[in-house]
Amino acid sequence: MTSFFDVLIGGVFHASVLFLVAAGLQLVFGVQRIVNLACGSFYALGAYFGITAVNWTSAHGAPPWTFLPVLVGAGILLGAIGPFIERLLRTVYKRDEAFQLLLTFALVLMFQDVLRFFWGANPQQLGNLSMSYGKVALGEVSFPTYNVLVMAASLAIAVALGVFLRRTAYGRVLRATAENREMAEALGADVRGIYAIVFTLGTVLGTVGGALVVPTAAASLDMPVELVVEAFAVVVIGGLGSMRGALAGALVVGLTRALAISFYAELEVLAIYVIVIVVLVARPAGLFGKPVE
Amino acid sequence: MSGRPRYAALVAFVVAAIAVLAIFPRVAQPYYVTLVLPAFAYAIALLGFNLLFGTTGLLSFGHALFVAIGAYAAAVMTSKLGIKSFELILVVAGAVAVIAAVPVALLAVRYVRIFFGILTLAFGMLFHSFLFKFYNLTGGDTGIRVLRPTLLGQDWKELDKTAFLIGPFYYACLVLAVVLGFAMWRIVRSPFGLHLAAIRENARKAEYLGVRVRLFRLIAFLISAFYGAIGGAILAVNTGQADPELAYWTHSGELVFMTVLGGFANFFGPLVGAFTFIFLKSELMGATQYWRFFLGATLAVIVIAFPRGLMGLAGDLWKKAVRR
Numbered sequence: 001m002t003s004f005f006d007v008l009i010g011g012v013f014h015a016s017v018l019f020l021v022a023a024g025l026q027l028v029f030g031v032q033r034i035v036n037l038a039c040g041s042f043y044a045l046g047a048y049f050g051i052t053a054v055n056w057t058s059a060h061g062a063p064p065w066t067f068l069p070v071l072v073g074a075g076i077l078l079g080a081i082g083p084f085i086e087r088l089l090r091t092v093y094k095r096d097e098a099f100q101l102l103l104t105f106a107l108v109l110m111f112q113d114v115l116r117f118f119w120g121a122n123p124q125q126l127g128n129l130s131m132s133y134g135k136v137a138l139g140e141v142s143f144p145t146y147n148v149l150v151m152a153a154s155l156a157i158a159v160a161l162g163v164f165l166r167r168t169a170y171g172r173v174l175r176a177t178a179e180n181r182e183m184a185e186a187l188g189a190d191v192r193g194i195y196a197i198v199f200t201l202g203t204v205l206g207t208v209g210g211a212l213v214v215p216t217a218a219a220s221l222d223m224p225v226e227l228v229v230e231a232f233a234v235v236v237i238g239g240l241g242s243m244r245g246a247l248a249g250a251l252v253v254g255l256t257r258a259l260a261i262s263f264y265a266e267l268e269v270l271a272i273y274v275i276v277i278v279v280l281v282a283r284p285a286g287l288f289g290k291p292v293e
Numbered sequence: 294m295s296g297r298p299r300y301a302a303l304v305a306f307v308v309a310a311i312a313v314l315a316i317f318p319r320v321a322q323p324y325y326v327t328l329v330l331p332a333f334a335y336a337i338a339l340l341g342f343n344l345l346f347g348t349t350g351l352l353s354f355g356h357a358l359f360v361a362i363g364a365y366a367a368a369v370m371t372s373k374l375g376i377k378s379f380e381l382i383l384v385v386a387g388a389v390a391v392i393a394a395v396p397v398a399l400l401a402v403r404y405v406r407i408f409f410g411i412l413t414l415a416f417g418m419l420f421h422s423f424l425f426k427f428y429n430l431t432g433g434d435t436g437i438r439v440l441r442p443t444l445l446g447q448d449w450k451e452l453d454k455t456a457f458l459i460g461p462f463y464y465a466c467l468v469l470a471v472v473l474g475f476a477m478w479r480i481v482r483s484p485f486g487l488h489l490a491a492i493r494e495n496a497r498k499a500e501y502l503g504v505r506v507r508l509f510r511l512i513a514f515l516i517s518a519f520y521g522a523i524g525g526a527i528l529a530v531n532t533g534q535a536d537p538e539l540a541y542w543t544h545s546g547e548l549v550f551m552t553v554l555g556g557f558a559n560f561f562g563p564l565v566g567a568f569t570f571i572f573l574k575s576e577l578m579g580a581t582q583y584w585r586f587f588l589g590a591t592l593a594v595i596v597i598a599f600p601r602g603l604m605g606l607a608g609d610l611w612k613k614a615v616r617r
Contacts, residue, residue: 035407037546091597097407098352102553103596105546109589117583225543229418236411269422276415281400284408 005141007262008255013147015254016154017213021227022234022246023161024205030241031178031198033097034089037104039206039231040224041111042078046210047219048119050074051126053211064132067215068149075208082200089199090192108224115221123220150212157205158247165243174198178241230257233272237279239289248287314467318459326459327531332571333466334527339552339563340477341520346549347557348481349513350493351402354410354545355417358397359518361424361540362390363525368437368535379442379465382526390522391515398514402507405496414542424537436536439529458531466527473520474564480516481560489513550592556602565603 025039053074054067062070085107092099133145165171177184177194185191210223234253238245253272260267279286318326338360345351366386370376397416401409424431431437441448441457444465449457480486488509491499500506529535538544547570555566573591577584599606 035411088593088597095600098346098410098549099553099596099600101352101354101407101410102546102549103593105550106589106592106596108543108546109585109592111589113583113586113589117586225541229542232411232414236415240408240411266426268426270419270426273415273419273422277400277412277419280412280415284403 003262006143007258009143009147011255011258012151012251013216013254014257015250016151017209018230018234018254019154019158019247019250020205020209020212021231022238022250023158023243024202024209025231025235026238026241026243026246027161027198027205028202029235030243031174032089032093032195034100034104035097035240036202037101037228038085038107038111038224039202040227041108041115042203042206043210043213043227044115044219044221044223045081045111046075046078046207047214047223048115048124048210049078049207050211050214051124051219052119053077054126054129054214064129067126067129067132068146071211071214072153072208075211076204078207079200079204082203083196085203086196086199090195093195108228111224112221115224119219121221123218125218126214129215146215153212157208158243161243229269230272233276236276236286239286242286242288245286245288311467311471315464318463323455323459326463327455328571328575329568330458330463330466330531331528332568333470334524334531335548335551335567335571336524336564337470337473337527338521338524339548339555339567340474341517341524342548343552343557343563344477344480344489344513344520345517346552347559347562348486348493349489349510351405351510351513352407352410352549353401353413353517354542354549355413355415356517356521356548357540357542357544358413358417358420359390359394359521360525360528360544360548361420361535361537362386362393362518363522363527364439364529364535364539365424365431365437365525366390366522367442367526367529368439371440371442372438377440377443377448378446379444379530382442383469383523386522386526387519390518390525394515394518398511398518402510402514414545417540417542417545421537421540421542424540431537434537436534439533439535442530454533462530469523469527473523477520478560485509485512550588552602553600554592554595554602556604556606558601559604559608562602562604569603 021039021043024042025036028034028036028039050071054070057066057070058064088107089100089103092103131144131146133149135142136145136148163171165175173184173189174194176187177189177191181191210219230253234246234249236249237252238247238249252275256271256275257268260271314329317329338356341359342353342356345353345356363386366389367382370382370385376382397413401412401416404412424436425434427433441454443449444461447461449461452460481489488499488504491502491504492506492509496506525539528539551566551570552563553566554570555564556562574584574588577587581587595602601608
């Protein structure tokens with residue numbers, strides 16, 4: 001029973017982080033119609049930079065408990081690269097989506113060496129900081145408080161995003177732009193500004209996701225390309241462009257992975273992609289997506 | 294310029310290119326000759342890839358799947374089954390790829406645009422994780438060795454590895470590339486190829502005109518899988534190894550990269566792209582450990598400034614020169 005609970009917690013923790021990255025992917029696809037392969041690179045950048053930031057603050061005498069806000073702050077700070085990359089992507093907005101996809105692939109290649117240049121080829125770790133928050137006991141099972149905090153943070157971000165998109169005036173303009181770019185532009189929406197903001201927000205979701213994962217896992221150069229594989233599974237299962245889909249897809253992928261790893265490790269990615277294909281056969285647009293064509 | 298002299302010029306150009314490639318091993322250093330082998334392999338794979346992308350308008354982001362199938366077919370046959378005949382390896386590799394492509398294609402052709410790309414990526418990663426995790430069957434991350442095949446029954450025992458590769462194997466690959474290239478040239482210009490182009494331009498209109506869109510997409514997919522596997526088999530014999538990285542999505546990305554680098558709108562674009570990419574990558578790897586950055590930057594420049602690739606650029610320069 002305890003072990004099953006551990007698997008469950010591990011899965012949901014993984015899902016919380018995946019959700020953040022996938023939400024960024026969905027936001028950018030929903031509004032800009034660009035599938036961003038570089039989402040994994042943002043995630044890895046957040047992870048590496050998070051490690052550096054925590055090491056730096058603790059070297060300057062910050063108490064251990066500050067690491068969570070430092071990580072989140074580091075992730076948000078990295079959002080500063082968003083507008084520059086958006087500027088680069090702006091050159092291909094009117095082109096075929098094959099070119100957009102390829103430009104983000106070029107970013108993946110370039111970021112791979114940016115990470116190598118700044119942090120070297122060896123994996124980096126934060127040590128066992130996640131345990132400095134202690135454990136939460138629930139009856140006879142217990143789990144790290146840090147994991148619970150991350151799940152809560154991810155859920156809070158999900159709610160905040162939902163409120164932002166559904167309830168605020170800017171969120172409505174944003175959704176209108178996603179629905180019909182020309183019409184929104186004709187009605188006076190600042191599409192350029194919206195694209196810059198949306199892409200930056202997508203970047204921040206990725207970098208914060210990456211920063212939050214480093215207390216529990218090492219940051220390595222394989223991170224960007226490996227994450228893309230899972231993030232894609234999430235958005236396809238959930239339906240491209242749907243936020244609810246990102247949440248559902250992240251839970252499916254996170255739990256599947258956790259279950260597969262603990263019961264039959266060979267099936268890790270295989271199980272995820274079998275689900276992807278089953279979902280696509282049964283519901284071509286994904287669980288929450290709009291029908292294709 | 295009327296059609297016929299232009300066609301004659303094209304034929305002359307192609308014949309000249311083949312002649313250069315034929316004497317290349319005699320005049321160039323062995324290192325550069327060994328670079329041409331993967332270029333042949335990718336050129337063949339990309340001919341197939343571009344039937345889907347350039348001609349039919351479907352961007353596969355999982356095409357490395359078929360390259361990997363070809364490589365593993367060569368590995369399993371030479372290392373595990375003791376079958377060394379290269380001709381047989383090619384036939385089996387192609388057949389296995391086509392059979393494996395049937396279910397993938399049946400699902401994938403229901404989609405277009407980005408959805409097609411993501412679904413093919415999913416299948417590629419499915420195969421990658423199978424290769425990676427099922428150690429007993431596939432050798433896991435180290436993969437399976439590929440032994441030296443025989444060509445037309447000859448085993449070339451008197452030659453060492455490099456001499457075999459840049460000698461008889463080089464010419465076998467050249468012949469394959471020419472034959473498969475000519476076949477693809479005919480396919481693209483056949484009524485079938487024109488149907489595919491019609492599908493790319495406007496699938497709905499093509500359907501109204503009686504084109505069986507999904508069936509034609511399916512057949513194009515199977516042909517491209519066949520070409521991919523032939524390329525993969527050559528690649529595997531050249532490196533002597535089949536490993537899971539061949540099926541990874543970044544390898545698929547490289548295939549797209551090469552095609553766009555050369556120019557997908559031109560029949561010869563993928564071939565030019567394959568050769569340019571292999572030499573560029575090898576030069577960059579020799580010059581800096583940050584070669585990925587420069588490769589990525591090259592791709593970004595191509596995508597942003599020269600979307601029609603090197604062949605498009607060459608075409609523009611040619612037109613300018615002729616006008617003057």
